[in-house]
Amino acid sequence: MQQSMNRLYTLSTALVATLFANITQGQTGPKVRFTGGARSIISNADIQVNDTIPDKTTAKKAVGGYALVDLGFNISPNKNTEILGMIRINNKYGGFYGAGVAFDVRQLWVKGIIADVVRYQLGDINLKQTPFTLYNHNEDQMISQPGVFQLQRDIVNYETFYKSNTWRQQGLSLDWGLQFNKFVKELNVNAYLTRMNATNFGNIQDRLFGGSTIDLMQSNHLSIAYNLAALFDVKGTALDTNVFSNIVNTMTFRYNNKIGKLNAQLQGEFGNSRYHYSIDTTAPTLTDFFMNPTFTLSPENKQWEAELGYLNVGPDFRSPGAQSKRVDYNAQPNFFNRYKQTQADRPLNYGDIMNNSQLYSTGINPKLMAYNPLINNVLPYGQATFNRQGLYLKGKYNTQNEVIQSEFSHHQLKEIRGQGTSALKSFMMSRLQLGANLGKYLHWDRIAKISASACYQSTQRTGQYAFESVDLTSFQTGMGAEFEILPSMDLMIGYTALQGNGNDLVSDRNGFTEVIDFSKYYVDLNQTVSAAGIRFRFGEKAYLTALYQQSNYQDKIHAYNNYKINHWMVIYNMTF
Amino acid sequence: MKKHILTLALAATLLASSCKRNNSSFDGPSLSDLNGQFGMLQPFQASKSSVDFSKAETVGFTAKFTKLCDWTIRIKGSNSGAQKFITGKSRIIDVSTATWNGSTTVFPIFKNEPCVATLLINGVTDTFNITVGITGVRVPSGFVVANFESGMNTKWATFIQSGGGMDFKIHNDQFNVEGSNYFNMAGTVNWDWLIGMVDFPASAYGKTTYPLSTVGEDVYFNCLIYGKPNTNESRILFQFREDDNANGKFDVASDDQYDNELRVTWEGWKLVSFKYTDLLHLVNGVPAPNNGNRRHNPNSLVMVSMLHLANPSGGAASTKIDCIMFTEKGPLEL
Numbered sequence: 001m002q003q004s005m006n007r008l009y010t011l012s013t014a015l016v017a018t019l020f021a022n023i024t025q026g027q028t029g030p031k032v033r034f035t036g037g038a039r040s041i042i043s044n045a046d047i048q049v050n051d052t053i054p055d056k057t058t059a060k061k062a063v064g065g066y067a068l069v070d071l072g073f074n075i076s077p078n079k080n081t082e083i084l085g086m087i088r089i090n091n092k093y094g095g096f097y098g099a100g101v102a103f104d105v106r107q108l109w110v111k112g113i114i115a116d117v118v119r120y121q122l123g124d125i126n127l128k129q130t131p132f133t134l135y136n137h138n139e140d141q142m143i144s145q146p147g148v149f150q151l152q153r154d155i156v157n158y159e160t161f162y163k164s165n166t167w168r169q170q171g172l173s174l175d176w177g178l179q180f181n182k183f184v185k186e187l188n189v190n191a192y193l194t195r196m197n198a199t200n201f202g203n204i205q206d207r208l209f210g211g212s213t214i215d216l217m218q219s220n221h222l223s224i225a226y227n228l229a230a231l232f233d234v235k236g237t238a239l240d241t242n243v244f245s246n247i248v249n250t251m252t253f254r255y256n257n258k259i260g261k262l263n264a265q266l267q268g269e270f271g272n273s274r275y276h277y278s279i280d281t282t283a284p285t286l287t288d289f290f291m292n293p294t295f296t297l298s299p300e301n302k303q304w305e306a307e308l309g310y311l312n313v314g315p316d317f318r319s320p321g322a323q324s325k326r327v328d329y330n331a332q333p334n335f336f337n338r339y340k341q342t343q344a345d346r347p348l349n350y351g352d353i354m355n356n357s358q359l360y361s362t363g364i365n366p367k368l369m370a371y372n373p374l375i376n377n378v379l380p381y382g383q384a385t386f387n388r389q390g391l392y393l394k395g396k397y398n399t400q401n402e403v404i405q406s407e408f409s410h411h412q413l414k415e416i417r418g419q420g421t422s423a424l425k426s427f428m429m430s431r432l433q434l435g436a437n438l439g440k441y442l443h444w445d446r447i448a449k450i451s452a453s454a455c456y457q458s459t460q461r462t463g464q465y466a467f468e469s470v471d472l473t474s475f476q477t478g479m480g481a482e483f484e485i486l487p488s489m490d491l492m493i494g495y496t497a498l499q500g501n502g503n504d505l506v507s508d509r510n511g512f513t514e515v516i517d518f519s520k521y522y523v524d525l526n527q528t529v530s531a532a533g534i535r536f537r538f539g540e541k542a543y544l545t546a547l548y549q550q551s552n553y554q555d556k557i558h559a560y561n562n563y564k565i566n567h568w569m570v571i572y573n574m575t576f
Numbered sequence: 577m578k579k580h581i582l583t584l585a586l587a588a589t590l591l592a593s594s595c596k597r598n599n600s601s602f603d604g605p606s607l608s609d610l611n612g613q614f615g616m617l618q619p620f621q622a623s624k625s626s627v628d629f630s631k632a633e634t635v636g637f638t639a640k641f642t643k644l645c646d647w648t649i650r651i652k653g654s655n656s657g658a659q660k661f662i663t664g665k666s667r668i669i670d671v672s673t674a675t676w677n678g679s680t681t682v683f684p685i686f687k688n689e690p691c692v693a694t695l696l697i698n699g700v701t702d703t704f705n706i707t708v709g710i711t712g713v714r715v716p717s718g719f720v721v722a723n724f725e726s727g728m729n730t731k732w733a734t735f736i737q738s739g740g741g742m743d744f745k746i747h748n749d750q751f752n753v754e755g756s757n758y759f760n761m762a763g764t765v766n767w768d769w770l771i772g773m774v775d776f777p778a779s780a781y782g783k784t785t786y787p788l789s790t791v792g793e794d795v796y797f798n799c800l801i802y803g804k805p806n807t808n809e810s811r812i813l814f815q816f817r818e819d820d821n822a823n824g825k826f827d828v829a830s831d832d833q834y835d836n837e838l839r840v841t842w843e844g845w846k847l848v849s850f851k852y853t854d855l856l857h858l859v860n861g862v863p864a865p866n867n868g869n870r871r872h873n874p875n876s877l878v879m880v881s882m883l884h885l886a887n888p889s890g891g892a893a894s895t896k897i898d899c900i901m902f903t904e905k906g907p908l909e910l
Binding site: 288289314315316387416417418419420421422463465467468505507514515516517518 | 597601602604606607608610611612
């Protein structure tokens, strides 16, 4: 029996060996390594407001900046353990000997291997499962931004730990795997448990977020996985015994084979969710399901790829790990947050969303966050957006020498359940992205790139009465260029715009995510952001850049809200 | 390959057959309700034209609109001036949303009198009136500590300071709120917070302890208090003394006393109710540990005291009280 077991099962060492190799490699060098980054920004901005009332109450210029260093100590006390502690020292310009200086712990984790089998990580963890369980969708960036804007995007991503659609959580994760000789090729298991909030011992329980993926690879052609993501209160950690839970169970599958000379892949995910409060009778129990099968074709050389997908996500499907949004549209911009004589809240513009890391969430949110219908009304919560069904088509095409790179997608979706009426909204979104590497085309050894992208969205509803009608369109465009005019010195220019007009009725939801009312949304808006800059690169990991950016906000319905911001920045950034 | 596709197709079929979805026609309030034109589909009506609340009768109101409305039914006593408000948000008013059991929102309480019920709809200028006659008033249920209808019980103990204009007497005048009498507590005492007090011992009712439930959570203390505008703020301190050691009397050192001090900051009559288990032991107005079993035992209550307090530097203080009652399973509804 033991022999047959041994014959049948052999412990997988693939994942373990990879990490082991990394750690032992570290052992050949010093046991303590330094890692981190440094950044300095000097910023000068001014705002011009189109208001008939003279403004004597708000400032029109903002000057500031900071220098910061993230200093991490990567310690390997033994061959199976790695520890990272990273502190941040941030000094606002004008600070001196402590004033304006802040010290923070930016990262802290321990990882290693138990008994050469189980890989673990404690502390800060970057987690991702599937698009319907735990996934950091990027639904607020519908078009790829030119490089001049991407510099600021990269800073936002660094600040918020957005990396490969992961959410940064704090807790424990475990990985292990098995390899088999017969019937099944591999079984990989991942489990995690993180803490969302602490108890106040009264009416707020300890809230945890945990999950697991059991991935069974039958062969190189077929694999099936079970995924669990659960947000839940720990009963007994507070006097209030009403506990919340939101459980999501899904199955993913992938089958690939050849159809003629093409690679064909049938894959998808389906599952359900349950949103429940144990005692509160005023709270609803929401249960629903979703399915998202796709079929993909591509040639052997991967020069192109075409994907056809069907999406059906129930109106009551709730998955906080997959439906949390990056941008918090209720947050304030970090400068000129009040403007005009009335000291009104300045509406966010496209430029704020591109470069203000304070607008971005750093963790998952158990409640449905607000969204901007102009930026994404079709899938505001990413692929996990509830109350959507329909088809979509995606494609990619790259020339053989990769001079031209292109991507497109088209979504044709509809609501499953109406909002305030049995008439359903229909959604359409088309996206196109093009990039040309002129350097490769002209056989230059310098950077010469141009890019363009566009996204058109439409939301329509026709009902029995005029007040049911919805007609909202938005159009996002972006274009830019990067040229290495001298060795390691790049000239970058970019332009992006968001235009939208029409009307919608946006659902107002209570704390239980139920629709309780509708807000009328009328818009005729035009926002543009233009930028130009020069970047000096110091190797792969450091640069110094001077940027000028102009954001223009034009509201044709409320013209007195219009404003323009001119923004100069000098940024030095490096990682090590 | 065929086997794999068959397996996937089978799994998809099983999934599709096992999934169920809530088939509500739409989410949220109806847009027709929110945006449509207002109209009366069914007139505002009462289920009866006269009602005897003393026999536990009720009046139901009905109406039907073309859209969802925020509505209020205001019932006003023609002689007493008492008012009752019933509010809701719906397309239909029926007995489940609008039933009147004779209770009062704005005191005094209703008398045997004709009343006018008016339907007010938010955003609609038209009002709709009907008349309902009361032939018997509502009789509150509970243990009555004092309603002053039969004068002062001889076993109640009173202490009244010798200040100026002292009036600790039963009155029968235009301030009547329930029945024919109320108790007035007024005077000027410029050397002490205490104006006067009344003790209501259980023995005044022929009992060794108040006949109340053993479950403190179920017991409510209620009274009607009148706040008089433009006078020194009155405070009414209620003290509840228990006989935890069952020796027939309250012992400071070994029994529990619970207190509640009310600041009379309102004008006119107000019904005040509080749960017995919400009471604390106060020493100089500050919560302090009790000396008995430290449990709320309404069935061990031997004495209720009512003290009228006011700032001695503030001048004359005046308040009125009526309908002092214990109720069970809920606060008093008048």
